[in-house]
Amino acid sequence: xxxxxxxxxxxxxxxAAEGKVGDVAIEIADSLGAGPAFVNFPTIKPxxxxxxxxxxxxxxxxxxxxxxxxxxxxxxxxxVEFFSTxxxxxxxxxxxxxxxxxxxxxxxxxxxxxxxxxxxxxxxxVKRLRDLGPSGTASLDTQWKAKxxxxxxxxxxxxxxxxxxxxxxxxxDVKAMSGVRADLISSIAAKEATDETPAPPEVIPVPNLTTxxxxxxxxxxxIVPDGxxxxxxxxxxxxxxxxxxxxxxxxxxxxxxxxxxxxxxxEGPPSVRKQNLRYLFYLSCLMSFFNFAHSLHRTSNAxxxxxxxxxxxxxxxxxxxxxxxxxxxxxxxxxxSRQKLLMWICVCxxxxxxxxxxxxxxxxDLNMPPTKVGEFxxxxxxxxxxxxxxxxxxxxxxxxxxxxxRRATLKxxxxxxxxxxxxxxxx
Numbered sequence: 001x002x003x004x005x006x007x008x009x010x011x012x013x014x015x016a017a018e019g020k021v022g023d024v025a026i027e028i029a030d031s032l033g034a035g036p037a038f039v040n041f042p043t044i045k046p047x048x049x050x051x052x053x054x055x056x057x058x059x060x061x062x063x064x065x066x067x068x069x070x071x072x073x074x075x076x077x078x079x080v081e082f083f084s085t086x087x088x089x090x091x092x093x094x095x096x097x098x099x100x101x102x103x104x105x106x107x108x109x110x111x112x113x114x115x116x117x118x119x120x121x122x123x124x125x126v127k128r129l130r131d132l133g134p135s136g137t138a139s140l141d142t143q144w145k146a147k148x149x150x151x152x153x154x155x156x157x158x159x160x161x162x163x164x165x166x167x168x169x170x171x172x173d174v175k176a177m178s179g180v181r182a183d184l185i186s187s188i189a190a191k192e193a194t195d196e197t198p199a200p201p202e203v204i205p206v207p208n209l210t211t212x213x214x215x216x217x218x219x220x221x222x223i224v225p226d227g228x229x230x231x232x233x234x235x236x237x238x239x240x241x242x243x244x245x246x247x248x249x250x251x252x253x254x255x256x257x258x259x260x261x262x263x264x265x266x267e268g269p270p271s272v273r274k275q276n277l278r279y280l281f282y283l284s285c286l287m288s289f290f291n292f293a294h295s296l297h298r299t300s301n302a303x304x305x306x307x308x309x310x311x312x313x314x315x316x317x318x319x320x321x322x323x324x325x326x327x328x329x330x331x332x333x334x335x336x337s338r339q340k341l342l343m344w345i346c347v348c349x350x351x352x353x354x355x356x357x358x359x360x361x362x363x364x365d366l367n368m369p370p371t372k373v374g375e376f377x378x379x380x381x382x383x384x385x386x387x388x389x390x391x392x393x394x395x396x397x398x399x400x401x402x403x404x405x406r407r408a409t410l411k412x413x414x415x416x417x418x419x420x421x422x423x424x425x426x427x
Contacts, residue, residue: 024105029115036102037066038119039073039084046082050075057088066118073120079127084120200416201379203340205347207414214355214412217381218347220275224282231314234277237262250281251310252288257365261352276352283348285311287365289319290341296324297332342366346376356409359384370404377408381416384408 037054057070072088074081102117149167152160200207205222220229240246246262247253258280265276288308299307308316323341324331333341345366349357359377363370374384386402387395397405 086121204343231312232278250284252284279352293333359406360404381414382408
């Protein structure tokens with residue numbers, strides 16, 4: 001290569017390093033204001049003579065860079081209008097995941113301007129359909145349905161005619177309902193506010209819904225009335241020497257749970273000993289009444305004291321009043337009163353065990369499935385949970401064994417589960 005060719009090559013490299021190739025200068029700019037822009041017509045492509053204008057959604061843009069603004073491009077012909085759909089909102093849309101560059105040559109300055117350029121996706125709309133409006137469409141739908149119903153009444157089957165008449169009956173007159181609109185809205189709002197806090201079931205003791213003390217959720221007076229409470233004499237239980245003598249003082253003697261709790265109560269603090277023993281005695285009365293319930297309607301009132309031995313007369317009368325229904329000169333336990341009796345029994349288990357109880361042991365005492373007893377405690381506002389990992393380790397049981405050792409725990413303020421509503425019958 002000659003020395004002259006070497007000089008020309010060095011000169012071209014120097015010009016390229018300065019951003020120039022020949023006589024044209026290349027200038028890279030962040031933005032050129034409101035143009036240029038790329039557009040894409042996925043469906044209909046307009047004539048090249050159709051003018052398009054770019055608009056900004058921002059009333060006071062903080063920058064002149066169109067790529068950083070919410071903008072749209074629009075244009076129209078006599079019959080069709082075109083508008084962009086992807087850059088007039090805050091969220092990232094189609095075309096925002098890639099960058100386009102436009103190169104514009106300015107012959108006056110002999111410069112090639114390279115800048116970032118947004119991409120606009122254009123949709124179209126027929127003007128006549130827009131002018132028709134939703135009311136026109138609704139009117140057409142109404143006319144079509146009316147003609148369809150006329151044909152159905154003349155040529156339709158019996159089932160089709162019945163369906164047409166049902167639709168006519170179920171139509172709502174909007175004008176007639178306008179006068180009661182405010183009342184409907186207020187009643188719906190009131191019903192929704194009521195449904196937010198489910199009411200306690202009617203078959204449980206009357207609870208204190210506002211207290212934050214667990215022991216006060218079900219007051220003693222709501223479980224055992226004062227007159228019956230004073231009739232629960234536990235002096236013989238305190239004087240008994242062993243478990244066998246203590247159990248012999250109870251009306252119901254086949255509960256191992258009550259037997260164990262009697263021992264705990266006797267050895268417990270003297271300040272709560274008498275109260276716990278009375279709860280256990282009353283629970284024994286309930287259990288005796290529950291096991292005799294199936295024979296109650298066959299027993300005369302005069303024979304009840306001998307059949308339910310150990311229950312004080314005042315307590316027996318209270319049990320008959322609350323947990324049975326008069327049946328002539330006798331009493332009977334209905335399904336509702338039996339449900340109420342079971343709820344009282346479950347509450348007494350809770351009260352005698354510090355407001356947390358082993359569901360499996362209660363179910364065994366009642367000879368019922370643990371899942372059923374768990375549902376009773378949920379209705380009382382308890383949470384029914386498995387023992388924690390630390391408790392399982394302490395008891396030395398596995399997770400599968402813990403399924404039978406669920407605990408029901410009462411919490412305050414008490415919250416009740418929502419009533420399950422049965423869906424419409426399937427035909």
